[in-house]
């Protein structure tokens with residue numbers, strides 16, 4: 107198991123380039139089996155979730171070649187409709203594969219993706235949406251078995267704007283018969299990226315980014331060469347790092363509009379932020395006024411994936427901050443570890459009440475999930491003294507070269523194998 111060894115307390119300065127969005131790339135990989143022609147994805151991040159998804163594609167019979175940041179997928183010989191259970195459990199987002207595997211083979215089998223580190227993570231909206239498209243679904247023995255004579259377009263209303271369910275329905279409907287409407291669809295930028303990827307393959311999708319997405323089924327999709335959007339959560343993580351440590355940095359290849367909610371908050375607490383094309387420039391002299399209230403919401407509200415990092419920021423901001431996590435049931439695993447670093451936080455249900463302290467002190471902490479691990483790392487580089495962060499497998503799922511990027515900004519952080 108790897109751990110970070112961190113000597114905190116240094117200001118940050120320099121520039122970092124943002125990777126392509128994990129949560130955009132994963133559905134694009136699922137979409138790649140909708141054609142038997144070659145798919146090339148440029149600037150593909152080498153993170154564990156992507157490597158696991160590639161392994162699933164290989165198990166389905168796809169040929170893949172991942173050289174540097176260029177990923178080539180050739181699914182001409184794909185023939186297996188069963189998503190391997192070990193990988194399905196490892197990777198929540200494997201459930202997105204259902205829609206595209208059914209569209210390709212007329213059937214799919216996947217182990218029920220268990221609850222994971224941030225909550226129950228149900229898939230009822232995915233299954234309801236697929237059933238609306240004429241898919242027969244049997245859940246037995248921990249497996250979901252799907253089969254379908256012909257995917258037929260439908261008018262689907264989602265009970266909540268689920269990102270994964272929206273993507274799964276798009277992937278199933280894109281080659282279905284007739285038109286599909288998804289109402290109360292998720293509006294995340296990653297949905298827009300999936301729409302532009304599929305339309306480049308010959309799909310007819312419109313409305314992504316609004317609450318109604320329309321898909322006109324087409325008979326065939328052709329190969330594509332594509333560069334995904336930058337990772338808004340990684341960009342937000344580095345902005346919060348500068349806000350916590352003080353200093354200044356340039357975040358390159360960042361889509362500022364996609365994290366407007368965070369930028370608005372950071373300006374409120376006295377960070378100086380300017381945006382020029384795809385660069386975000388942030389400067390913080392060390393003052394951090396109170397964040398007051400953070401409520402996580404579906405896009406364009408404050409993103410749940412930045413809740414843990416912003417909780418770490420609240421720990422060393424003036425006054426008190428109330429944080430409400432509306433999306434997931436147990437997304438506060440980082441709180442007990444922050445308290446060990448001297449934070450003053452009380453959690454009641456979905457709310458965390460944070461009273462700011464001048465500084466955190468170093469401690470040996472354990473990451474419990476992806477974004478919580480990032481939050482603990484930010485807390486450690488801003489704290490006084492030495493810290494270690496253990497169980498980096500969570501961080502490695504979603505951040506490529508996290509410690510190298512932080513070190514290039516001046517943080518004293520290194521990875522050791524124990």
Ligand code: EPZ
Nearest residue numbers: 129199227228229230231232268269270271410411433434
């Ligand atoms: C996606 O997860 C992201 N993952 C998550 O990022 C992100 O936190 C989440 O969207 C919200 O933005 C990927 O894109 C791979 P949801 P997803 O379905 O699709 C409920 C990260 O750290 N729900 O939008 O699983 C669910 O319980 C990860 O990068 C149902 O009730 O999220 C939750 O309360 C973590 N039934 C809410 O919807 C369903 O069938 C939002 O979940 C599906 C979801």
